[in-house]
Amino acid sequence: MAYKLTYFDLAARGEPARLIFAAANVKFVDNRIKMPDWPALKPTLEWGQVPILQFGDKTLTQSKAIYRYLARKFKLSGTDEWESSQCDELVDATSDLVDEFVKFVFKEPDPVKQAEGKKNFITTTLPTFLGRINKRQMDNDGPWLVGKSMTWADIVVAEMLRQMSAATDPTALNGYPHVRKMIDAVFAHPNIKQYVDASRPS
Template identity: 35%
Template sequence: MPHYKLYYFDVRSRGEVIRLLFHLADEKFDDERFMMEEWGALKSQMPLGQCPVLEVDGVKISQTTAIARYLGHQFHRAGTNAIDCARLDMMAEVVQEFMSADGMGKFSRVLIGMLPDNKDQFFKEKVIPDIEKYAPLIEKFLLENGNNGLLLGDRETWVDVFAAETFSKVIDYGSPDALDAYPHILALINRVFNHPNIKKYVASRKQTPA
């Protein structure tokens, strides 16, 4: 197997889905976490000057979705044919848009104090409108796949993990009732985080501010 090394800050934010995929697959990787003040020395070493970055046998790959998609294929957590892969990519783009939207995209920086906004007010005024825009789309995809808590088929894919981690943060850091209107997303989160491998990791996971 390749040697994997993940570079990301010591928070969940955009890097946690990658960690979850490794734990789902029960694959070893070096979890290289660093603090904000250490980033300046590392930035020039990264392909796009940003992180997360996954190093695979010395080759660095940037962008959360590109890394998650790569691992999905490596760990057999992608579609089994071209059309299913395309459908998963479509759903992943919705999650990516939500994660990068005006409110959700800045929420982590509010949580760690990089932006001066009040957390509760920012969540109510900026993040909730993003939830109301994107959650119904994911809810629709889940409903179309039946009642098994997954986006496609009957086995967890990389996009299920991507969506579950992204939406779970609005509960964990925003409001416990933020997704009450979306029972299928709640079922997705429940299924992914109750997978034995992920459940074991989360039980010992360090609490982080974002």
């Protein structure tokens, strides 16, 4: 069964799904939408948004639903229901952080308020999140957020932190060694590294 992932030709919310495919070494059609084509495509979509995952005669939308489906399919959702629920918790918390990021980057038209939002994100919102993840990781023997092997939670958290820190403060991860260790482990995964080196969008 061939998978087709449709998203813009950039990272954002489409990239974690691409990384899950890469980690599992599963080939898929990476259908990247060009921005000029989006206005005509949008009204044809059930929810009017992307990413979209298609396989056979099935279509799935909503980014986290796609990540979660792929994680279950490719055995990246933990070893039991408790680990699976921990993955959900971490991704939901990261989604809350992304929502705060989106508010000032894409939804705030006033440049003064946008600058204030960015400052608050850099000085308060992001450090609070990083501190919590770092504290959680202190008791772990390995680099992973859940259990003893990489899960989709590691992939989603690592990728979204990469994107948000790059867009706001490249030094944001300094001082959080356990978070850094997890992110480095994700991107050192051979399959993910190969994908990133070959085709990662910005």
